[in-house]
Amino acid sequence: MRKSIVAISKGDDPEKMVAEVFALLGGVENLVRPRSTVVLKPNAGHPAAAETSVNTSPEFVAAVIREVWKAKPKEIIVAEAAAIGCDSMHVLDVSGIGAAAEAAGARLIDIKKEKNLINIPIRDARSDLKKVKLPRFLLEAEHLFNLPIFKSHASMVFTCALKNMKGVVQDIVHQQMHMTDLAAAMMDVWSVIRADLSIADLIRPAEGFGPHTTIPVDFGCVVASKDPVALDATACRMVGLGVDKVKYFEAAADRNLGNFEEKDIEVIGRTIAEVHKDLWFPYIAGWETWPEYTFHASNACSSCESLVAFTMEKLKALGEYDKNAGCHVVVGSKRDDEMPENVDPNNVILIGDCVKRFRGKGVGHWSAGCPPLEPHPLWVFIDREDHYEMEPDFRERMARDEGPWVEFIKTMKREKSGGDEKQSAAEKPETIG
Secondary structure, eight states: OOOEEEEEEESSOHHHHHHHHHHHTTOHHHHSOTTOEEEEEEOOOSOOOGGGOSSOOHHHHHHHHHHHHTTOOSEEEEEEOOSTTOOHHHHHHHHSHHHHHHHTTOEEEEGGGOOOEEEEEOTTOSSSOOEEEEEHHHHHOSEEEEEOEEEEETTTEEESHHHHGGGGSOHHHHHHHHTSOHHHHHHHHHHHSOOSEEEEEEEEEEESSTTTSBEEOOOOEEEEESOHHHHHHHHHHHHTOOGGGOTHHHHHHHTTOOOOSGGGEEEEESOHHHHOOOOOOGGGOOGGGOTTSEEEOTTOOHHHHHHHHHHHHHHHHTTOTGGGTTOEEEESSOOGGGSOOSOOGGGEEEESGGGHHHHTTTOSEEEOSSSOOTTHHHHHHHHOSOBOSOOTTHHHHHHHHHHHHHHHHHHHHHHHTTSOSOOOGGGSOBOOO
16 A cells, blocks of 8 residues: 655744645645646634634645745635534634735635535445535636644544544534534535545644534644645644544545554654644543443444533533433444433433433433534533524524633643643634634
8 A cells, every 4th residue: 555645844934834834745836737737725614813723724724825826826715614504604704714825826715615615425434414515616627735733622633634624514414414414514525525635734733522612722833745544643643633533534444545553654844853842632521521420332333422521611611511411322333221220310311312212101301413513512501402403592592601611621721730820822722713
């Protein structure tokens, strides 16, 4: 098997680092055809300022645009479909990406507002997503470059190159992807639209309880590869996150999208050892972290495991943890005889589509999805009712929850740091609220 090449640059100047990874991969003139249309897909999912590391750095995006112009393309487009319920152009504005991109000579397109869509069937779909409508401009562009930021993520443990391409679809498909196996659906999308190159922003990646309540960390790296799987796996190794903790690498391998085993990847530029710095991923804590609850978690995937961890901590932040103590949490692909017996059905919380069949038997309260939308398991605990679709006040309720959650994270980070009150600006929790 041919090895995948991943380039790593380290420094404090985004423009120099971007130029270096292009050079390591053969030079921008060999990666971009003259007179071509180049589409850049950043991570601009939520309205948050640049310093939060919720979105790709605007300076990084501008640096890529300026480097790509050296190859004399006809046009550079920055395109995004923000998270469900978020306005893409508003996110590009608040994040600073929009102004930076336009100043560097790129045109902005909101994928959600595109009407000229092409219906693409997904052959041999691994999820329930059998087709996807994609904008014509995206399919007709000569080049598509993927510009993610690396950050922790409640429903996927982390997000970087592979997950960022979820933002090429409109809200209705976003929601469909959460109502099936999200990891498999992500790879199904990749099977019909692939980025030529992924260039990841690890200048100030985010640890902690992302993707919204981020703790940016000064890391100072840019990572690039034509293989998004190899890039993600290398980024995980750079930050001390074992690829065995993230099961969607298996979904990528099943689709033959790239290499994630270290022996199949050649790292050029800086080595992993030179740039390594462990980041904090509280989502991979064990079930024993919350002894007041009983977990029935056979065959639970990393997505639901991380989402449950997020939910447990957010219950604490909102003063709901003790109120719900004693609950039985059911998650993962389970046999009937693994369900809790002789338990008040009102105290059974069902997480994810794997356990949907038990809801049909009148057991517990259910949060639908694979994995569910991030706040839904939390609200199932609090409301003691099912949550399975986007409610009209979805974003407003998330915003109301955010204040106490941010304060909780600040306290948790101080405790993790040994009570050091002199936290650097880069390590202070940031929020979209």
